[in-house]
Amino acid sequence: MSDRAREMVLAPLDARMADLEALYEDLHRHPELSFQETRTAAEAARRLEADGYDVLTGVGRTGVVGVLRNGEGPTVLLRADMDALPVTEQSGLPYASTEPGVMHACGHDVHVTCLAGAAGLLAAGRDHWSGTLVVLFQPAEEDGGGAQKMIDDGLYSKVPVPDVVFAQHVAPLGAGLIAYHDGACMAxxxxxxxxxxxxxxxxxxxxxxxxxxxxxxxxxxxxxxxxxxxxxxxxxxxxxxxxxxxxxxxxxxxxxxxxxxxxxxxxxxxxxxxxxxxxxxxxxxxxxxxxxxxxxxxxxxxxPVTRNDSEALREVNTAFAGLFGEQALFPTDPASGSEDAGLLATAADAPLYYWWLGGWDPAAFRKAMEAGRLAQDIPSNHSAYFAPVQQPTLSMGTRALVAAALTRLAKDGAGA
CATH class of the missing domain: 3.30.70.360 (Alpha-Beta Plaits)
Incomplete structure (x- = not known):
C-alpha cells in the first residue's frame, strides 16, 4: 500500500473526529459489564450498517461482527473489546460513568471508538484497497470468555477466516506513543x-x-x-x-x-x-x-499467552513509523496482564499483532517518568482514576488500525 493511498483513506478523519469524541464520551458514561454490552453492541452494529458492512449480531451472546467484501485479496480482522469493569469511577471527568459501580477502567471505550472510526474510514476509502475486512466487537474480555464464546458460536463459519488479526490496547503511556513486544507479549x-x-x-x-x-x-x-x-x-x-x-x-x-x-x-x-x-x-x-x-x-x-507474529509486527511497525515517525515507537517488556485476542488468531491459524496505544497526558507522563514516579503518579488500567486523554489517543488509535489493515489490504490484492 502506497503512502499516498493510505493518506487518501485517512483524509476524512479530522472531519469525523467530533463524532468519534462524542461516541467515546457516550460509551464512557454508559459502561456495561461482560456479556451485558447490549447498548454498546447496538451502537457498533448501527454504525457498521450505515457504513455498508454485512452485520451479524449476537455472536457469542453480545458480540458484533461486520464484513466488508471488496474484491480479491487477503482477509484482515480488526478487533476491539467492549466490556467494562465493576469499579466505582473516581476520575472526576465531566463524562464520568452514570452506572453505579461500573466503569470503563480499562479503556475498552477507547478501543470501540477507534475501531468504529477505522471501520468507517476503510469503508469510505474502499477504492484504495482490495480484499475483505472483518471488524469484530468482542464481549467479555475481562472475564476471559468473550473470544472463546464467539468462536464456539461458530464465528468462522459465519464470517471469512482471516489471514491476519490486529488489535490494540490503550495503556498508561504517553499519548502519541506505541509500545510493542515481539513474541510472547502478554502472560x-x-x-x-x-x-x-x-x-x-x-x-x-x-x-x-x-x-x-x-x-x-x-x-x-x-x-x-x-x-x-x-x-x-x-x-x-x-x-x-x-x-x-x-x-x-x-x-x-x-x-x-x-x-x-x-x-x-x-x-x-x-x-x-x-x-x-x-x-x-x-x-x-x-x-x-x-x-x-x-x-x-x-x-x-x-x-492463553498472547504471542505476536514477528513478520506481522515488522510490516505494521514499518507503516507506523512512516505515519507517526520512528520516535513514536518503542519496544517494551512483556506485560503480566492477559488477553484473549490471541484466541481469535489461533482459531484461524493466523498471525497476530497486538500493540499498546499510549493514552495518558504526555506532559504528566513525562514529568512522572523524569521523577521516577510512574507507578505512583500515573493510574494503571483497572484503577478508579484511569482516564485517557481523548487526543491524540483517539485519532492515533484510529489511524493505527487503518494503517495496520492497509499493510495487507493492498490495491488489487498486491503485497504491501
Missing amino acids: AADSLRITFHGTGGHGSRPETTVDPILMAASFVQRVQSVVARETAPREQAVVTVGSFHAGDAPNVIPDRATVQLSIRTFDEEVRARVLAAVDRIARAEAAASGAARAPETETIATF
Missing part, C-alpha cells in the same frame, strides 16, 4: 477459586472444630513460596491472592473458607508447574489441619 492467566472445608463450631471451643480460616490463611502465606522458592529467576510467574471470604460472626468458626487467586506465566511448562504447586499446597494445608475433606478448586477464567 497466560489462570483465575482459581479454592474452597477449604473444615468443621464449624463455637469460637469459645476451637478444639471441637477444624478451622478453615487458619487453613486458608496458611495457604495464602505458603503459596507465595511458589514464585519465591520454586520458580527460577530467569522464569516469570506471578501468584496473587485477591479475595478471601469466610464466616459471618466473630464468635463462630465457619465450616468453609474460600480464596480466589490469579496466576500469570509466559511459558506452558512453568504454568503447569505453578498450577500443580498451588494444588499441592492447598491439599497439604488441608491435610495438616486434619480436614476430613480435600479442598475444591474451580477455574474461574483462563487466558
